[in-house]
Amino acid sequence: SQQGEEDPQALSIQEGENATMNCSYKTSINNLQWYRQNSGRGLVHLILIRSNEREKHSGRLRVTLDTSKKSSSLLITASRAADTASYFCATDPLEGAQKLVFGQGTRLTINP
Amino acid sequence: EAQVTQNPRYLITVTGKKLTVTCSQNMNHEYMSWYRQDPGLGLRQIYYSMNVEVTDKGDVPEGYKVSRKEKRNFPLILESPSPNQTSLYFCASSNGPSYEQYFGPGTRLTVT
Numbered sequence: 001s002q003q004g005e006e007d008p009q010a011l012s013i014q015e016g017e018n019a020t021m022n023c024s025y026k027t028s029i030n031n032l033q034w035y036r037q038n039s040g041r042g043l044v045h046l047i048l049i050r051s052n053e054r055e056k057h058s059g060r061l062r063v064t065l066d067t068s069k070k071s072s073s074l075l076i077t078a079s080r081a082a083d084t085a086s087y088f089c090a091t092d093p094l095e096g097a098q099k100l101v102f103g104q105g106t107r108l109t110i111n112p
Numbered sequence: 113e114a115q116v117t118q119n120p121r122y123l124i125t126v127t128g129k130k131l132t133v134t135c136s137q138n139m140n141h142e143y144m145s146w147y148r149q150d151p152g153l154g155l156r157q158i159y160y161s162m163n164v165e166v167t168d169k170g171d172v173p174e175g176y177k178v179s180r181k182e183k184r185n186f187p188l189i190l191e192s193p194s195p196n197q198t199s200l201y202f203c204a205s206s207n208g209p210s211y212e213q214y215f216g217p218g219t220r221l222t223v224t
Contacts, residue, residue, distance in 0.1 A: 048212060092209065100209060
């Protein structure tokens, strides 16, 4: 069953604006990860946030985690055309099979 | 350069003709896995391997086989491909299921 669900499914903004994507999940987790996928290519790891962390930064990326609401958000500040991609959250469940569970992704388009 | 390689990158084949997609990593990772990606269904795990000679089913193992005879290689075998196996396939490796996953470039398979 799907663990992580991203919202929105698609997002289109102007270059320079901030983009926010959300991820909700169902069960307790060890960590949550965000990945980027350029069209038809392999996923690239962006950031990992552990269940005992609330916020993490990496360059123009800011990730928050609210375990009480079972949700996470990815903020990309000052977006660029090169940020156009699909973004996936992946959860590492605390119990169950040893694997990451990926959501269906948010398709982000940055318009010049 | 640390990487996961997959071959072939593109493959068109016919129903029933056995095929193998190779996957190799040079990072000495213990954990390797195979995913398929389909529109609207996201990324689904086919098989994973915790170490040499240790493999287990993921979410959608039917119609696939894997082997892990060496640490660096994790081939995906389709004994009798069918059109519903037309998909984009990714191999990934990492230090464990909870860690950052390194993805290969993908193999686009079409079964007619």
